[in-house]
Amino acid sequence: MEKFRTVTYEVHNPKIKKGVRFAVLADLHGTIFGEENSALLKKIQEHAPDAILLAGDMVVRMDPSTLESARNLLCTLAKDFPTFYAMGNHETKMKAEGHLYRNEYLEYKAELKQNGICFLENEKIPISLCGNLFVVNGLELPLEYYHKPFSPELTSEKLEELMGKPDPAAINILLAHNPKYGKAYFRWGADLILSGHYHGGVLRFSRHVGAISSQFIPFPQYCCGDFYKKGKCMIVSAGLGEHTVPLRIHNPRELIFIEMKL
Numbered sequence: 174m175e176k177f178r179t180v181t182y183e184v185h186n187p188k189i190k191k192g193v194r195f196a197v198l199a200d201l202h203g204t205i206f207g208e209e210n211s212a213l214l215k216k217i218q219e220h221a222p223d224a225i226l227l228a229g230d231m232v233v234r235m236d237p238s239t240l241e242s243a244r245n246l247l248c249t250l251a252k253d254f255p256t257f258y259a260m261g262n263h264e265t266k267m268k269a270e271g272h273l274y275r276n277e278y279l280e281y282k283a284e285l286k287q288n289g290i291c292f293l294e295n296e297k298i299p300i301s302l303c304g305n306l307f308v309v310n311g312l313e314l315p316l317e318y319y320h321k322p323f324s325p326e327l328t329s330e331k332l333e334e335l336m337g338k339p340d341p342a343a344i345n346i347l348l349a350h351n352p353k354y355g356k357a358y359f360r361w362g363a364d365l366i367l368s369g370h371y372h373g374g375v376l377r378f379s380r381h382v383g384a385i386s387s388q389f390i391p392f393p394q395y396c397c398g399d400f401y402k403k404g405k406c407m408i409v410s411a412g413l414g415e416h417t418v419p420l421r422i423h424n425p426r427e428l429i430f431i432e433m434k435l
C-alpha cells in the first residue's frame with residue numbers, strides 16, 4: 174500500500190481566540206492510499222479537523238483517472254468537513270481552453286461544488302471557525318509564473334490585482350500552490366501561507382533544503398517545511414503524491430495538520 178507520514182505544525186497567531194485545527198492536502202496527484210483511500214480518510218477523520226485546505230494539484234493534468242480518485246476522496250471528506258480548494262498548475266492547465274481533458278475536468282469541478290467544496294480561483298471567502306474569523310484566500314497564478322527557470326517576478330501590485338488585500342480584522346490564510354513567491358506572499362500580509370508544488374525536492378538534505386526540486390531548480394528558497402517572518406508563517410508541503418518523476422529520497426509523502434493557537 175502507498176504510504177505517507179503525518180506532520181503536525183503548531184502555529185501561533187495573536188488573533189486566535191480559540192484553537193483551530195486544519196488538515197492540509199497538497200499535490201495529491203490522484204494518489205490512493207489503501208482501498209478507496211481508506212488510510213488517508215481514516216487519518217483525517219481521526220484528527221477531526223475544523224476545516225480542510227487543499228493547496229492545489231489534486232490531479233494529474235494528462236491522466237483523467239486521477240480526477241476519479243480525487244473526486245471520490247474529496248467528496249467523502251466534504252461530507253464531514255468544510256473544504257476549500259485552491260488551484261495548482263495541473264488544475265489551471267486542465268481547465269484551459271483546448272485542453273484534451275477540459276470537459277472531464279469541468280465535470281469534476283461541478284461535482285465537487287455540488288458536494289459543497291468551495292473553489293477559490295483568485296477568490297476569497299470569510300469563514301467563522303471556533304469563534305475566530307478567518308478569510309481563506311485561494312491564489313491562482315497565471316501559468317507564466319510556473320515557467321522554468323525564467324518565470325517573472327511576482328510584484329505586490331500583481332498579487333493585489335489577483336487577490337485583493339488581506340482583511341486586518343480577520344486571520345488571513347493564503348493558499349498559494351507555488352512556493353517560489355514566498356517573499357511576495359509574506360509581504361502581502363498573510364497570517365498563514367500554505368504551498369506545495371516542489372514535492373519536497375526529489376532528494377532532501379534537511380528539514381528545509383531539497384537538493385533538487387522535482388522542477389529541476391536546485392535549492393529553492395522555500396522548498397519544504399515551515400518558515401517564519403514577523404510572526405507570520407508559511408508551510409510548504411512535501412505533498413501526498415507525485416507524477417512524471419516518481420522519485421523521493423529521504424522525502425516521504427506527507428499529510429499536514431496545523432494547530433492554530435494564540
Ligand SMILES: [Fe+2]
Pocket residue numbers: 230261262263350369370371
Ligand atoms: Fe504543482
